[in-house]
Amino acid sequence: MENLMKSSLIEGRALTLRVVLCIVASIALMMTDYRFSYLETVRTYLLSLVYPIQYIVDLPVKASQWLSMSVASRIQLLEENARLQDENLRLQVILQKFHALENEKERLQQLLGSSVEVGERVQIAEILAVDLAPSKRKILINRGKSDDVFLDQPVIDAMGVMGQVIRVSAFSSIVMLITDPGHELPVQVVRTGLRTVAKGMGTVNRLSLLYIPNIGLNMSIKVGDLIVTSGFGKKFPKGYPVATVIEVIPDIGKPYAQVQSIPKAALERNREVLLLWKKNSH
Structure with a gap:
């Protein structure tokens, strides 16, 4: 037992000595490395x-x-x-x-x-509705008696004649377009001065020109002629573009030829129209 204790004591001192020697060697190495690298x-x-x-x-x-x-x-x-x-x-x-x-x-x-x-007085009106009945060509606009709109008042757009007012209420009005079968408009051919009547046919963008005699037809009217208002009837002022002639067919069995034209106004595409007051009226 005593020998065991002495042996442990000797080993402990030897371990301590080794630790001390390692520390000293480490310090010596660090100093040497610091000074000489x-x-x-x-x-x-x-x-x-x-x-x-x-x-x-x-x-x-x-x-x-x-x-x-x-x-x-x-x-x-x-x-x-x-x-x-x-x-x-x-x-x-x-x-x-x-x-x-x-x-x-x-x-x-x-x-x-x-x-x-x-030069006439005009006012812009907006189209509110379109009559969808077959063969009818009427529109509803947002102007009425409060805007001085009156019966038979001309309605145009930037390109030509559209129609006329047929009914007036306080704040709106109904306009019959020139293509409606119930609409007739006194017109004349610009090139020759021939007077005729443009009647609606109830179809899109078609007018029939009435009372054009077969005699001298080639001299009085031809395809491409411009048709304007004649001023007769005192509803439309004179000289407004109405249509362009697209078909001229002599009718031998009748006194008058069959002549059709296409309106100048954008009847089926407009969202606004112009109400027209003639000079010195209303």
Whole structure:
């Protein structure tokens, strides 16, 4: 027992001595390396050997960071793409509205321009509804007695005659278009001065020119002639464009030829019309 204790004591002192010697040697090596850099080359080789291990150890972390950044970048790109698509759609809508406004501006300028050219008093009216009955050509406008609208008042657009007012209420009116089968308008051929009557046929963009005799037909009217109001009947002022002749057919069995024309006004496409007051009236 006593020998065992002595042996343990000797081993403990030997261990302490080794620790002290290691510490002293370490301090000596550090001081020597600090002053003479003897171990710099050793450290360089050791770092070179350790670097692959460090790289392999750090690889999962770097891969995770790269994956996170890639996912974040893709999500950001997708969000940016979606935002740009939304912005593009909004701009397209704005552009469509811009084109519509430009077209609206052009129509209004044409209407107002025509009022300046003719010299009569005019007022713009909006088309509220269209009569859908077969062979009927009537429209409802947003002007009435409160706007001084009166029966048989001429209605035009920027291109020519559209029709006349046949019914007036306080805030709206009904207009019969010149293509309605119940509408007849005194007109004349600009080239020859031939007077005739333009009658509606109940079809889209067609007028029949009445009472044109077969005798001397080739001299009095031909395809392409411009038809204007004659001023007869005292409803329409003289000289407003009405139609262009598109067909002239002699009818040997009857005293009058069959002549058709196409209206100058955009009867089926207008959204606004012009109400016309003749000079020195109303």
